[in-house]
Amino acid sequence: MPITGVYFVPSHPNASTALGTITERLRSAFVDEDLTPIGRWALEHKLMRDTPGCLPASANPGQQTSKPRYMQFLSLSHYPHHGFIYTSEPLEKPFHPPNAASPVPPSSAASPGAHPINSPGVVNATPQSTGSNAATPVSPTTDAMRMTSVPPSAYNTLFQHFTYACQPFWCHRLTVAVPNGAVYDMGDFRVRVGDVRQTFPAARVRGTVVEIEWRGPSVIESLPLSDAIPDADSGIDVSFVAIEESDIDAELAATASLIREFWTRLQVDGGRESILVPSLGKEIKDRLASCKRRSAVPAETALENATVQEADPDPYAGADLARQYMEALRFNR
Amino acid sequence: MHELLLFASVPVHQRHELLQQLAGLTAMQPRHCLERRLIFKAYRKPGLVTVRTGASQDLQSAELQRLNKMLNGGMYYTQVVGSVSEMDFGGAGAAPPGPDDTAMTDTNDDANAPPADQYDYAHQPWRLEFRDIPEAGTRSAVTARVMSSAALPRGDIVPPMNAWGYSFVTEYVVEGDVFIHNDIVIFLHRVLHYPTTDQEYREPRRQLPVFKDMAPLEKSGSYVLQASITVQDGSNQETMKTASQHLFGLREQLKSAVRLEQADRLSLDTRAK
Numbered sequence: 339m340p341i342t343g344v345y346f347v348p349s350h351p352n353a354s355t356a357l358g359t360i361t362e363r364l365r366s367a368f369v370d371e372d373l374t375p376i377g378r379w380a381l382e383h384k385l386m387r388d389t390p391g392c393l394p395a396s397a398n399p400g401q402q403t404s405k406p407r408y409m410q411f412l413s414l415s416h417y418p419h420h421g422f423i424y425t426s427e428p429l430e431k432p433f434h435p436p437n438a439a440s441p442v443p444p445s446s447a448a449s450p451g452a453h454p455i456n457s458p459g460v461v462n463a464t465p466q467s468t469g470s471n472a473a474t475p476v477s478p479t480t481d482a483m484r485m486t487s488v489p490p491s492a493y494n495t496l497f498q499h500f501t502y503a504c505q506p507f508w509c510h511r512l513t514v515a516v517p518n519g520a521v522y523d524m525g526d527f528r529v530r531v532g533d534v535r536q537t538f539p540a541a542r543v544r545g546t547v548v549e550i551e552w553r554g555p556s557v558i559e560s561l562p563l564s565d566a567i568p569d570a571d572s573g574i575d576v577s578f579v580a581i582e583e584s585d586i587d588a589e590l591a592a593t594a595s596l597i598r599e600f601w602t603r604l605q606v607d608g609g610r611e612s613i614l615v616p617s618l619g620k621e622i623k624d625r626l627a628s629c630k631r632r633s634a635v636p637a638e639t640a641l642e643n644a645t646v647q648e649a650d651p652d653p654y655a656g657a658d659l660a661r662q663y664m665e666a667l668r669f670n671r
Numbered sequence: 672m673h674e675l676l677l678f679a680s681v682p683v684h685q686r687h688e689l690l691q692q693l694a695g696l697t698a699m700q701p702r703h704c705l706e707r708r709l710i711f712k713a714y715r716k717p718g719l720v721t722v723r724t725g726a727s728q729d730l731q732s733a734e735l736q737r738l739n740k741m742l743n744g745g746m747y748y749t750q751v752v753g754s755v756s757e758m759d760f761g762g763a764g765a766a767p768p769g770p771d772d773t774a775m776t777d778t779n780d781d782a783n784a785p786p787a788d789q790y791d792y793a794h795q796p797w798r799l800e801f802r803d804i805p806e807a808g809t810r811s812a813v814t815a816r817v818m819s820s821a822a823l824p825r826g827d828i829v830p831p832m833n834a835w836g837y838s839f840v841t842e843y844v845v846e847g848d849v850f851i852h853n854d855i856v857i858f859l860h861r862v863l864h865y866p867t868t869d870q871e872y873r874e875p876r877r878q879l880p881v882f883k884d885m886a887p888l889e890k891s892g893s894y895v896l897q898a899s900i901t902v903q904d905g906s907n908q909e910t911m912k913t914a915s916q917h918l919f920g921l922r923e924q925l926k927s928a929v930r931l932e933q934a935d936r937l938s939l940d941t942r943a944k
Contacts, residue, residue: 389741390715409835425834484834492798492821499801499819500835505744507715507836653824 339622339655340559341552341590343597343613344662346534347606348545355533356546356606363604364522364529371524379530381516381547383667384411384497384538388426389509404429408483409508410664411497413490414656416530421493422660427482483616483664485657513538514667516547526554527600534667547666548609549659550597557581557589558622561629583623590619612666621654673905674802674818675914676897677922677931681859683892685928692928693850693857701848701859707753707795708845709828709875711837712943713746746943749837750800751828755844759790760882792877797823805936813915814934817905829874839874844885847894854914855921858897862888896929898922 347356365373388407407426414422488496500508519532530549536542561581594613601609681689690701803817824831829839847860863885865876887893898921900914922931 389738392738393735393742423831425831428833428836484831486824486831488824489822492823495819495821496799499799499821502817502819503745503747503749503801503803504713504836505741506746507713509738509741 339652339658341556341593341597342659342662343550343594343601343611344659344666345548345550345601345606345609345611346545346666347548347609349543351542353543355543356608357531357533360531360546360548360604360606361520363606364524364531367603367605368524371522373522373524375520376523377521378415379516379519379521379532380415381519381532381534381663382411382413383512383514383663384510385512385514385668386410386500386508387511389505389507392509392511408668409500410668411493412660412663412667413493414660414663417656417659419490420487420653420656420660421490421496422657422664423486423488423493423496424660424664425484425486427484483661485617485620485654485661487654487657487660510538512536512669514544514669519547523553527551527597528553544669547663548601549663550600551659552593552596554596556593557585558619561622561625581626583626586619586622586626590614610666612662615661615665618658618661621657624654672818672820673902673911674816674899675902675911675918676814676816676899676934677918678814678898678934679896679925679929679931681894681896681929683894686859686894689859689896689928690848692925693848693859696924697850697852697857699850701850703848704846705755705757706845707755707842707875707879709751709753709797709842710748710840711751711832712748712840713836714838715746715836747801747803748840748941748943750802751797751823751832752800753795753797755790755795755879757882760879760885790879792875793826796825797828799823802939802941804940804942805934807936811911811915812933813918814936814939815905815911816939818901827875842872842875843888846885852921854900854917856899856901857921858899859894860897861892861894864888896931898931 347360349355361373386409388404391404391406407429408424409426410422410424412422412424414420501510514534514536516532516534519530522529522531528551530547530551532547534544534547536544591614597613598611601611694700799819799821801819805814805816809815832839843865844863845860846863847858850857850859864887865872866880866884866886898918900917902910902914904910918931925931
């Protein structure tokens with residue numbers, strides 16, 4: 339999974355975007371590079387929001403406004419086998435064993451009943467009775483978002499499912515797209531630029547997005563894919579055993595500064611940065627952990643696993659880049 | 672997508688004969704299948720949905736009306752389905768398989784996870800199977816309903832489902848045989864319940880009990896024969912009609928063995944109250 343950074347430069351609906359400026363600055367800042375696009379790229383992003391949160395505050399006076407919850411759908415042409423879904427973590431988990439942080443007393447959550455979930459009101463009534471705790475989220479990190487990666491066919495079906503069957507709690511607010519972006523190779527970086535156009539509810543220009551991908555040496559890139567088989571004869575470097583999670587964090591931070599330096603050279607004003615977003619590198623760390631576990635088992639078992647390879651060798655590819663786009667494109671609406 | 676269906680009840684003593692008849696009709700051997708079916712229910716935070724309506728002089732804006740309508744829209748139960756094999760059953764406390772037992776399970780095991788012959792929840796593939804309540808007021812003698820089916824990530828599916836607005840209710844297992852006859856999927860199946868234990872399951876089981884402890888929901892052990900056709904564009908009356916005709920054709924062909932008929936609409940109600 340390459341390390342990336344995303345910048346978004348917003349623009350006024352009727353003004354021209356920063357795309358021309360950015361392309362020109364790329365040309366002038368890197369005179370020794372050949373600025374011919376090596377390819378095209380595209381993006382589509384759909385934003386859904388919790389339906390109650392879409393109501394204007396005047397529509398339901400006397401009720402406290404809750405924190406908005408979002409569900410974001412992203413597809414990228416450079417990850418054609420994945421659709422990304424990024425969802426706010428639930429505020430309450432009505433069907434989970436009570437934990438220490440939960441405001442729900444264990445007695446009520448664990449109360450026996452044939453189908454406790456059939457009456458979420460019963461479970462949720464408890465925090466209300468304890469006063470102002472009703473709106474207190476169970477999780478301390480209220481902005482936590484959950485990344486899910488599904489095949490592209492499922493991605494469209496799931497979006498249709500949520501718009502059809504989940505209207506009381508999910509409302510489609512925006513669709514934006516980069517229909518025709520350009521890809522440039524500049525030394526150790528690969529740059530994708532493109533204009534972001536809103537296509538729903540009304541067509542308008544939103545701004546310009548720049549994705550900067552580090553293509554230099556990287557510890558993270560040396561990690562084998564989650565289902566690769568460690569084989570002593572293949573000469574694959576098994577030095578990942580020495581890599582720690584802190585090394586990954588350090589590399590993410592170091593590469594982020596390289597990407598920032600690159601962006602600074604372009605001298606474009608008003609860009610919103612999205613690099614070190616929450617949970618960045620989660621999948622990489624998971625993969626590292628699974629590599630380490632697997633390196634401890636005999637090769638015989640690993641070979642058995644080879645016969646049941648799953649279709650997608652890296653189901654979480656691109657999750658970090660998707661996170662950065664999701665954070666950059668979550669327009670307030 | 673739409674789904675058109677016909678159903679028939681098959682007593683347990685007739686199952687073997689019917690399997691042979693279906694194998695002859697479809698010119699294929701039955702494909703045995705076992706599925707875990709997790710039931711999830713849509714939930715929302717109570718107390719946020721009482722929008723002031725009516726008795727008001729000011730006209731609501733179109734946007735507000737639309738949101739209001741959405742807030743009062745239907746909520747549904749939905750299923751998350753995962754294929755398993757009989758070898759996945761008997762996790763905890765089961766006798767280890769004999770040394771000559773070399774068949775593989777169809778799940779994908781991580782090397783650190785239990786050995787390849789044990790159930791591995793962390794790699795269980797899932798798919799979302801949504802079915803709407805069958806359409807009302809159709810003159811046709813088939814059950815027609817909106818459906819969708821989408822692949823989901825492997826492993827623990829509860830956290831993403833919670834984030835999406837669904838909570839886990841319960842689960843069961845479906846055991847059956849599938850035949851394909853032109854555009855019709857024929858599924859002879861029955862529902863199996865997990866053995867009752869003292870432990871109350873608030874999330875999907877990580878281990879599956881011994882298979883012989885699974886008890887059929889219908890005490891006599893009878894099966895349901897389900898014939899279904901999936902139609903991509905349900906608004907196209909012509910395709911829907913053709914699909915119905917194909918189901919009626921199958922009904923005629925199987926007339927001597929079983930009576931395929933439309934299901935009671937309310938018995939297939941998936942709406943969450």
